[in-house]
Amino acid sequence: MNSPGKQQDRYTWNALGLMSSHRRITGSVESWRYTPRGLLAAHTDEEKRETRWQYTPEGRVAALTNGNGAQYRFSHDADGRLVREVRPDGLSCTFILDDSGYLTAIQTTGTQGGVRRETQQRDALGRLLRTENEHGQRTFSYNRLDQITAVTLTPTEAGQQQHRMQADTVRFEYDRSGWLTAEHAGNGSIRYQRDALGNPTDITLPDGQHLTHLYYGSGHLLQTALDGLTVSEYERDSLHRQIMRTQGQLATYSGYDDDGLLSWQRSLASGSAPVLPGQRPARQGCVTSRDYYWNNHGEVGTIDDGLRGSVVYSYDRSGYLTGRSGQMYDHDRYYYDKAGNLLDNEGQGAVMNNRLPGCGRDRYGYNEWGELTTRRDQQLEWNAQGQLTRVISGNTETHYGYDALGRRTRKATYGRHTGHTARSRTDFVWEGFRLLQENVQQQGWRTYLYDAEQPYTPVASVTGRGESRQVWYYHTDVTGTPQEVTAADGTLVWAGYIRGFGENAADISNSGAYFHQPLRLPGQYFDDETGLHYNLFRYYAPECGRFVSQDPIGLAGGINLYSYAPNPIKWMDPLGLHDILADTDIVCRGGACSADSFKNGSGVAADANGKLSGISTQAKPNAGLETLSQPFKHNQIGVATVADIEKAGGTITLDGKLNSSNGSMMMNHATVDGLTAEQAEKLFCPTQPNPVPVEQRGPKRGC
Structure with missing residues (x-):
């Protein structure tokens, strides 16, 4: 098959x-090697x-060994x-099931013998009704379509006293068709x-502002406005790809x-000569x-950047980023052990337990649950939910609070010996699992x-109301990471120098004024009090390109x-729940999966060669047919493997798409591009029966 650049790959x-x-x-x-029974070895x-699998005589996985030899x-x-x-670090999880096979408790034993226990209660349909650990209880309510209508957090006395946890409820409303119409949370309601x-088309924000969207026939966005003020307008090509966006007095092509x-991006003043479709403007006169x-x-x-010069990236043969060199700042080299741990230098030994002991001059310490507890001069404290609740640094301490869905809703920094008056406080409002608003004290x-x-990928932010309202425009790179911010008149107010794993080395805008710009890699928010990036979960x-606690979804997020x-530069993880598909993983799509159904799918576009983009599917590492079929109400499910899709010239992206029906994250959503409708039909047909009982299937949306 031919991959990008017309390179020919061969498969056996x-x-x-x-x-x-x-x-x-x-x-x-x-x-890949397999057992005589066809199991991946x-x-x-x-x-x-090398990653190795061992099995019991019944064919169940008994051990998984990573490249370091840890199991x-x-x-x-x-x-x-x-x-x-x-796990390789000695932490163990015991899963307690009822007679029906539903999980009723998870008991985690730390490396020093401590125990964390979470209990779960379900109804006769298997829906989760309650979870409880030593610091809090969460309860869940549903409507007749099995959509979540409320999640309530009730902290225990220990949760209140040790971690300042607060009671919270998030409620959802839907119309008769099952579409989300309102979300009510502690910091306000969204309709x-x-x-x-x-x-x-119209989103009412907690402060009463109206965010409006205008679409054209195929459902692609044409214009965004806030309280009647046009923020951006869009032009698209025949594949519905964005080719122009207005950004105040600038237009970005x-x-x-x-x-x-x-291939390229240009931001030009509105008075510049018109840019024809496919025409690459000269750099002269471009703001970015x-x-x-x-x-x-x-x-x-290579990225040739008008502000930063040429930046060259290098990779090993497996696609790991190994270097980043530019005309500004030092050349960065990246070294890994065979389990993917990022090391300080090539001679550093393997990190057998995956708990990195430090990075550069920083030394790290962990608790028995694998959560980072010491870094630089910082002491980090965590609750039983795996949430960071307090950081002590010198003479200050910062407290973090979360809502019933686990979203951070507040942070406040105090002087350790100056009473309970916060030096700074920020409150957050969320739209699903995406940051919508923040209120920074005195800003x-x-x-x-x-x-x-x-x-x-941020497009703009808006501050103030009425005559004091200002719109700030974000200019992002291919990953969706902000690189520059401009004012409505086109003035550059912020420009970062983002290193390979998201660290901002400096503000290079020379604007002479501070501009609050905390957004980093997609879904990440920079905390200036710690230097860490908040990544939702x-x-x-x-500085070391990794999370500071273990993945809450375990091996479903990677080894x-x-x-x-x-x-x-190629992967992103906006939820902090890391997934990478293997060639043997399956991809599912609901319905008949005929060529016409692929051509006419919502959000699907075709190029001049008939190659489709925007095919909605479900995929997840190591997931089975039942897990991936659950969102579909269809009686038939089409199934293909990642390898088959790529062999046919297609690509598949785990994109964590927002579920427009309930505002939550479709955790297993994946988009397939680069196949013709006929290829897609051949791959996903013949279909097979949906193994999920009808009453347990999710609402049918798209697909």
């Missing part, structure tokens, strides 16, 4: 029809990092259900009006190469400009607006529970 398959090797034109080889990447070990009951997991396709990859040069593996090789409210196709340390991504 064994007698069972299972992929056994993938050879790139460079000669590097990725390989080993995967070796192009850098000879996860698993135990099962007589019915083949997982009942215990022991939605929608068009016939379910697109939000984008162009794409023959493989559909972003970027040109992207991709290698044959679909990786960014006022700021509202964030995002790209319709990339839900964690976890915190991220940009290294601290890893962010091997290549942050």
Whole structure:
């Protein structure tokens, strides 16, 4: 098959029809070995990092060994259900099930013998009704369509006294069709009006402002306005890709190469000469400009930036980012052990327990649950939910609070010996799992607006009301990370120098004034009091390119529970729940899966060669058919493998798409691009029966 750059890759398959090797034109080889029963026994990447699986005689996974030789070990009951997991650092999880196979409790034993226990209660349909641990209880309510209508957090006395946890309820309202119409939370309510396709056309914010969206026939965004003030208007090509966006007195243009990859970006003053579709304007006179040069593996090789000069990226044969060199600041080199831990230097030994002992001059310490507790001069404290609740640093301490959904709703910094008056406080309002507003003490409210196709890419923020209202425009790179911010008149007010794993080395705007710009990698928020990035369900340390606590979804997020991504220029994790698909993982789509159904799918576009983009599917590492079929009400499910999709020339992206029906995150949503309708039909057909009982299936949306 041909990958980006028309590179020809070759695949071999064994007698069972299972992929056994993938050879790139460079000669590097990725390989898979299987047991005689067809179970995956080993995967070796192009850098000879090997992951191995061992099985019981019944075919259940007994051990998973990473590239360092460290093991996860698993135990099962007589019915083949997982009942215990022991991780490489010695932490263990025991899963207690009822007679129906539903999880009733998780008991986690730390490396020093401590125990955390979470109990779960479900109804006869298997819906989660309550969870409880030593610091709090959460309860869940549902409507007749099985949509969540309320989540309530009730802290225990220990949660209140030790972690300042507060009682909280988040409530949801829906219309008769199942679309989300309102979300009520502690910091205010959000209300939605929608068009016939379910697109939000009018969003009433907690402060009474109205955010309005105008779409054209296919459902693609045309204009965004706030309280009648047009913030941005959009132009698109025949594939509905964004090629122009107004940003105050500027217009930002984008162009794409023959493989559909972003090729260039330019921000020009509104009085500049018109830019024709496909025309790449000269850099002269641009406020911001970027040109992207991709290698044959679909990786960014060079970015030529009007402010930062040329930045060159290097990778190993498996796609791990190994270097970043530019005309500003030092050359960065990145070293890894065979489990993907980012190291200080090439000679550093393997981190067998994945608990990195430090980064540069910073030394790290952990509690028995694998949560970072010491960093620099900081002491970090965590609750039983795995949430960071307090950081002590010198003469200050900062407290963090969360709502019933686990979203951070407040942070406040105090002098340790000056009473209870906060030196600074910030409150947060969320739209689903995306930051909508923040109120910074003495600065006022700021509202964030995002790209319709990339839900964690900021477009603008708005501060003030009435005559004092100001709009600030974000200029992002190919990942959706802000690189510059301009005022409505086109003045540059902030420009960062973002290193390979998201650390901002400096403000290079020379504006002479401070501008509050906390947004970093997609979904991340910079905390100036710690230097960490808040990443919704976890915190991220940009200096070492990893999370500071283990993934709450466990191995579903990858074999290294601290890893962010091997290549942050290509991967992103806006929720802090890291997923990377293997070639053997399955991809599901609901319905007949005929060629016409793919062509006419919501949000699907076709290029001149008939290649489709925007095909909605469900995918998740190691997930089975039942898990991925649950969101579909269809009686039939189409199933393909990641390898088959890529072999046919397609790509698949785990994109964590916002669910327009209830405002939550569709955790397993994945978008397939680059297939013709006929190829898609061949891959996903014949369909098979949906294994999920009808009453347990989610509401049918799209697909």
